[in-house]
Amino acid sequence: MATVQVVYSLCDMPDYIPALRLEAQTVLKSGGGVWNIESLSRLYRLDSFLKESQRVNASSFRMFIYLLLFKIVADLGLICV
Numbered sequence: 001m002a003t004v005q006v007v008y009s010l011c012d013m014p015d016y017i018p019a020l021r022l023e024a025q026t027v028l029k030s031g032g033g034v035w036n037i038e039s040l041s042r043l044y045r046l047d048s049f050l051k052e053s054q055r056v057n058a059s060s061f062r063m064f065i066y067l068l069l070f071k072i073v074a075d076l077g078l079i080c081v
Helices: 002-012 014-030 044-056 058-076
Strands: none
Touching: 002 014, 002 044, 014 044
C-alpha cells in the first residue's frame, strides 16, 4: 500500500521526479554503478520524499483501521458512538 501511495504522490507532484532521478543517477555513478546498502543510504531526497508521502497519506490507513473496528463492533452488536 505504501508503494502505491508513493507512486500516486509522484504522479500528483511530478516536479520532484527530476530531482529524485538526478540524485539516484549521481549516487549510482559514485557507487560504481552498483546498488548496495551504502549507496541506498545516500538517497536522502528519496528518503525524505518517502517519509513525507507516508506522513501525508497516513489518513487512509487510519480510516481503514476505523472502518475495520467499526465493523467488528457492529458485528458484536455493541453500540458505536
